[in-house]
Every structure is written in structure tokens, then in C-alpha cells.
Amino acid sequence: MPLSASPSSFDEINLRDWLNTQAIALGFDGLRVTDTHLGPATERLQAWLADGRHGQMEYMQRHADLRSNPELLVPGTVRVICVSMNYLPSETDFEQEWGRLEDPKQAVVSMYARGRDYHKVLRNRLQQFAQLIEERIGKLGYRVFTDSAPLMEVELARKAGLGWRGKHTLLLNRESGSTFFLGEILVDVPLPMDAEIEEHCGTCTSCMDVCPTQAITAPYQLDARRCISYLTIENPEAIPVEFRKAMGNRVYGCDDCQLICPWNKFAKRTEMPDFARRHGLGQATLLQLWSWTESEFEQRHEGSAIRRIGYSRWRRNLAVAMGNALAQDVERDAMVQALNAALPNSDPLVAEHIQWALGQQPV
Template sequence: NYLSPEIDFDHEWQRLAEPTQAVVSMYARGRDYHKVMRNRLQEFAQRIEKQIGAFGYRVFTDSAPLMEVELARKAGLGWRGKHTLLLNRESGSTFFLGEILVDVPLPIDQEEDSHCGTCQSCIDVCPTQAITAPYQLDARRCISYLTIENPDAIPVEFRRAMGNRVYGCDDCQLICPWNKFAQRTALPDFAERHGLGRASLLQLWSWTEEEFEKRHEGSAIRRIGYTRWRRNLAVAMGNALADGEVSEIEQRSLRKALLACLPSSDSLVAEHIQWALDA
């Protein structure tokens, strides 16, 4: 589980309603889970080896084209929610999946029944309607995909819906009733770094590329690079400028920060800055 003790779901909803705050997905506020999980799985495999002798194995965590959620479902670790994530009675959906593929025959586990019933809160809450039907996700509309994997411009039709989300989106997990049972992690690796759960858009915009690289060292966020980071922030700042609840003082600060960086920005970021200024 990756939920650090300081994360509170009510507070997460409040931050989404504060346009000048920067919202980073909960899983990405600590150390890069790829590294943490891979190391722990490797250690676990070595412990098994001490018990049974040498065997063939390979560890994975979101690092190869494996159908991880489906494998986990078949292994009885939970059921697939309508948002396509795995759900577990004790942990909700706020956990990472990892695998050890082995050449040892193992008993087959029983699959878990689904416990979503008629609930479709995750479908209804999605800002871009990316969950097009139960168990169906259109990644091209998903804010997590758009802000992380997508290397190009954010499609204009989804920019307003992004709000102040600058890295990923947690809405379908925040709304899920099963996450009332989400456990808190005791791993220091997943503790929040650099105030990412409380930072404002202007604070993150002020980071130079060198600061971005240094502060996100060992973080999953570093992988998207400074350009996508600025692109995402520019969209969020444009949404804040278009929000009637943002004070004139804050709007002036946002506009000034964007204008100052426009001449030196590359074409991708500059286009998003201009869109933001035209908001």
C-alpha cells in the first residue's frame, strides 16, 4: 500500500477545489514505486531460493507488458473495479502490484467475486468521462495518461477538465467506497517528499530544470521530464486564471509568472502558456 499517514481523502477533495493549488497523484509523492517494489520482490525471491534451492524467476512491477491486474484478479488478490483497477476488501485500490514469474509449479488460487454491485461512482466522477462503460477505459481521455504518458500537447478539449491536476488523477479512487478501508503504509519510501501534497502552482512553476531534476531524484515524476511538467503546470495555471474565485492578486501573480517564462520556453510549453494567458 502506498498511502502515507498524512494523506486524507477529504483534504484531497478540498485541494481539487482550490484552483491555485497543485494536485499530484497520491502514489507519486514518495519514492519511485518501480524501484521500491522491484528491490523488495528481488529480496523475497532470494528468501524463497534459500528455502527451496535454485529456481528460475524474474521480477516485475509495471515494467513489462504483463496483464498485471488480470493476473492479480486470477490469483484471488481482489476483483476488478468498474474503473479497471484492482479492488481488495482490506486495501481498496491504493496499492501497487508486483510479480515474480517462476518456473516452479504452484497451486491455483480461487478468484474473488466482484463486490461493486450497482455502484458506478467512479464512472460518474471521472472529469473527462474516460471510463466509457463499466470496466472500459479510454486512455486517450484519461488525465493520468494525458499528464504522464502523453508526450505531445494536451488536447484542448480536455484542458479545462484537468483543473489543477498536474501529475495524474485520483478521482476514481477518492470516490470509491472501498477505499474507506485503505491501509496506511509504514514504509518511509512512500512518505511525501518536497511538500508535494501541499504545494501551490506558483511554487512548482518556480522550479528551474536543475531543481526539478534534483527534487524528483528517485521519484516516478522525474521520468516525464521538465517539459511535460511545465506543460501540465501551464494548463493548471490557465484554469486558475479562468476561475472566477481566484483573487485579482493571485491572477496577477500567475499571469506574471507565465509571461516571464514565455520567451525562453520551447514550442510545446509556449503553446500551453499562451493558451493559459488567453484563458
Template sequence: MPLSANLQSLDDSSLREWLGEQSAHLGFDGLRITDTYLGSATDHLSKWLSEGRHGHMEYMQRHADLRSNPELLVPGTVRVICVSMNYLPPETNFDVEWQRLEEPTQGVISMYARGRDYHKVLRSRLQEFAKVIKAKIGPFGYRVFTDSAPLMEVELARKAGLGWRGKHTLLLNRESGSTFFLGEILIDVPLPIDQEQEEHCGTCTSCIDVCPTQAITAPYQLDARRCISYLTIENPVAIPVELRRAMGNRAYGCDDCQLICPWNKFAKRSQMPDFAERHGLGGSSLLQLWTWSESDFEQRHEGSAICRIGYSRWRRNLAVAMGNALASAQVNEVDKAAIRATLMDALSSADTLVAGHIEWALATPH
């Protein structure tokens, strides 16, 4: 598409400044621009897939060619506008998060998932951003994405300069640590590109050392099949028995590598009401979460990322956590009796997936 007269009349610096201002007005905390060349990242992806480290995420294998080339995903794309949005609510306290991980009867939900589904929040704001840009420069070709298409968004954001890759493979930056979401607008306009950031992890290996299941097999190397986030969210089948104890009381996702990261000491809190905690997900016990019926689950998780795993996986995860509580010396016999009775009562009506995990939990020596 030929450049519009509006765009031709704007100098690069003024347009770039305007884009930053508009993105901030829409609630984004960072904006950078890059081209579509992914270089050696495509080779790393191919190797990772060939080793089977993606587990049951067959979609990654199925669309590997599109991930390697955004121009195949959206023909005509020459630039990618990458944005970030912080998600930690103002009241988030990492010390409290660590404390709850040490309380076996508590149900721990990953911090990013306690509010509204980020896919919905970012997508609507990216669409609005694209409309604003169109009003400024005239018609142009674009599509918006946020973790919703075969796109190597972390690598694109790294190239654009939104941060650097941490050894846990997440993106890090000085202002927000790793506690932010990413979104992209693929465009056919040759805007000036930004520079990459330098890495600032140094010799730190805290994220590798803290991982409960040793899923970070080496710096910048993640085996998703061992990652608790994968096991509790993406994994559709039984959780491997050898990894269940290490899951502790984590019922949805895992934040350990982020909680331990020194850069997250500086993580800015979000003022977005969409990401505020809902339904007590930051402070509920396993028994409280277990009492939710399927209709409760669907109603309370409506508009939440958690809804996507469905009720069966939700109960599967809780059953593992409750089994770990039964195995813990920290839990008193009264609480153990309540957990055991609850699981036994649910066993006869549970589906095959959940029943297998309940039986494992009840087989815990006591």
C-alpha cells in the first residue's frame, strides 16, 4: 500500500513520539517497533520442537512456519509495533506470595490470572490503537495479536527493545521486571525501528535454582513438559506422577521464577481495574476452591484466562495440591481429615481424569 499524504508529511521523530503518547493514553506501559526478521530464533524454535519440549502443545509444531515468519501470517507485513502492559495490582506483595506457597492448605493461583483475561483487555485496546493510528496517517494494512496466533512475540518484543530475555526465557526490563503482557500490531508501513536492549541478568541463576520441577534445564532453555504452568494449564492429560509432589499447592500456573527474580523488585504496579483480583483468588484455601460447582467455576471465571482450562483440569490440579497437603507434616490432622473426606465424597462422581488424581491423593500415607 502506498504511503498516505498524512504519513509523508510527518517526520520520524514526531510520529514516534505521538505513537508513544497514544499507546500510554490507552494504558500500555511500553512501545517499540521492529522488523519481521527473526534470525537464529527460528533455528532455536525448530530445535526445541524437534526435542519434543513443547509437550502436548501441538499447535506450536503445526504452525511453526508461520511463527518463523510474520510475513506469512499477515502478507505485506514489514513492521511490528510491540507493546507491553503491566498487570500486577497495587496490593501485590511478593512476601505474602512466598508465604502462601509455604501454607499447604492454601490454593495458589498465578498472579497474572486473578483478574480479567488479558487477551480480551489487550486485544480491544490494540484495535482502538490501530483506529487511532489510521485516523492520524490514513488507511494502512494491519492485524492485532496478543498471545493468540502463531507469532514469536517474546522474540519480536526483545528485538524491538521492550526488554531482554531472562534465563527463564521470559522477557525482562528495568521498569517492570517480567510482570507484563505483550501485544502486537503487524503493519505494512515501514516505520523506523528501535534498538535492542542489553541483557542485565549477569551471573544470576536464581530463576534456574528456584524452579520446583527443574523445568529451566539451562540458561534460556525451558522444557515445557516439566513446567508447572504447562502442567496445570496447557497439559490436557494426567500430570506425571513424578512431578506431582513438586507442584505443592500451585493450582493454576507458577510464579516462582518471577517472584525470585531481582528485577521484579522494581516491578511497577498496574492501575488497570481489569487486572484486579476477583473472587478471592489470591487468598482462598484448597477446600474453598474445591467447593465450586461446575456452574460456579464457569460463572466466577467468566472473562478470565482460567476459564479456558475447563472444570475437569481445574479439579485435577486441585486434587494434586490436596494430595500434597495430605502428605505435608505442616498440616494438622483435623485439616487432613477434612481434605480426605472431601476427596472421598467426590470420587464416585468424578470423571476419569479427576478420579485418577483423587485416588493418588488419597493413597498418601497418613
């Protein structure tokens, strides 16, 4: 089909049914289509950046113009195909997750990061999907993305009707909660579009109330500088002292606002083997993960999103969690011994956090 085709040139009903069928066959759980106009979201992004709430995520500021206009990112784009993919393994139990957060010796890794790196999984399937679409409708200009380019993907997904924006700023869906990944295909063909859906958070503020660091400063307002996910993943420097105790035993990311959300009682489980837990990350203790050498960290996190933070940040996060365990007098002898043994050969970032951790022992 020529690129100049108008929307009426498509057999819209059959095409849409076909898109949905292909998406499901490729493992996606939702599909909607929108245009590139982001409206008021652009102004909100600029205000968020101006307030410095992005912390040290300089790429947010650097590519702000591209985020505001997908047509600048990929010239010729007129539609965005937005897809979602559930990531919770079948054995996930939210009560057990709460229980692990209350057990100081456990090492809690965010649920999305316990399997393979979702970037690779989604990108490969999006590429396959785009090629199938081209085979179906003819020559297609496209690019695929999943949290890998300056795109306001949550806003695009909201506009497309994949869900609504929760007060924690994540996307929510009545049928699957918020435990899904997002991906996009930017195309230069005017596919039929979908409508936005109604919000369903009402007066609930559970996500705001439960946040350990009060990073959700107002409904729909997140200060990344306070968020444990930012502090343990994106932040390259020391964890600010004022947030260390609130981190508890969270060593990579934080799920509290999702665990508490009433809509996640509908969170769907996935059968995708890529997202199954690896290397015991759903049950590991702090001491078990602390015992990993750098080569073991690299090998065990091969193909994982965790690997990109590097061994030093990983140890930094573990040291804070071990300090919080020591403050509760949990496994004191073993933890003190492990921390002291590592101190002489640690880089300055890790050493500072080890010293802080050792200082948390009850007098």
C-alpha cells in the first residue's frame, strides 16, 4: 500500500482484527493506536524538568524536544502503535512480597527485573510485528522502541487507550493493573486510531501513602530524586543519607506503590519464560547476594536489566540494606564479618556505604 494512502483506504475492521491477532500471537497483551500529538503533556514535562525532579537523568533534559514530538524523533511518523506485555511470573504472590519486605535479611529486587532484560524481549518482538505489518499493508516506514529512546511512552499509551495514568504516574488498566511493560512502533501510515479511556483512581491515595520516601509529592507528581527506584538504579552517586533507612531491604527498584494498588488485584500473570525468576532473585538473602564476586555478578546478570548498574552500585545498594538489617540486630555477626572483609578492597563509593552500614549496629 502506498504511503500516501488515506485512512479510508484501509479495510479498517479487518486490519484492526488482524493487528490484535498478531499482537497476541507475539506475546503482547494489549494494543492500541494513537497519533503523535501530546498536547498538555509537553508543558507538564517541561515544568517537571524545570523543577529538577529528574535528578541526574540528564538524558531527560537533553532530549526534551524529541520527547515532546515523536515526529522529530522519527520524521514522517503519523501514528504510534502502543503495546503492553504482562511480566509477573505465575508464582508471584503479593502477600509473599510484603512478607519479604518485612524480613530484613531478605534482598528485595523489583519484580520486573528478576527475569531477562525486557528491552531485548520486547524489541525483538516489536521488530517481528513491524515486519508482519509491512508484509500485510505494503511499504512501511517504522522504528520500534521500548524504554530505549526519548519518547513519552506512558503518555502515548494513555492517549491510545491502553490505560489511564495512576497517581503514582504509572499506567493502570482495569483488566491487568500496572504490572506490564510498554513498547511502541512509530509508523508513517495513517492507521485507524483508538480513543482514550476514563480514569478510575477516584479518591484513592494508597500509592502516595505507602511510598517509603514520599516520592509521590502530589497526585500525578513524582520527584525522582526521592524515589527508591531512581536511587538504586539511575543514581550513580551515594544514596543520600536521609533516604537510606527508608530503603529497607530494597536493593534494586521498589514495588510498594504497585503492591498496594487495588487495581493490581487484577494483575495478570505471564507464561513468557523470559520473565521467569533467575538466580533465586525472588528468594535471595542479602548475604547470598553480597557473596557474589564481580565476575559472578556479570555472569549471573547476563541478559538482565540489573547488569547495567554495574557491580559497584549493586554493592552500594546491598550495603545500605545490610546496614538496615544491622540496625534491627539481624544476623549481626555474619553481616559485620562480611562487610569488614570487603571494606579494604572496596572502591570509595562502596566503602562509604559499608562504613555507614557498620555504624548502624545497636550500641
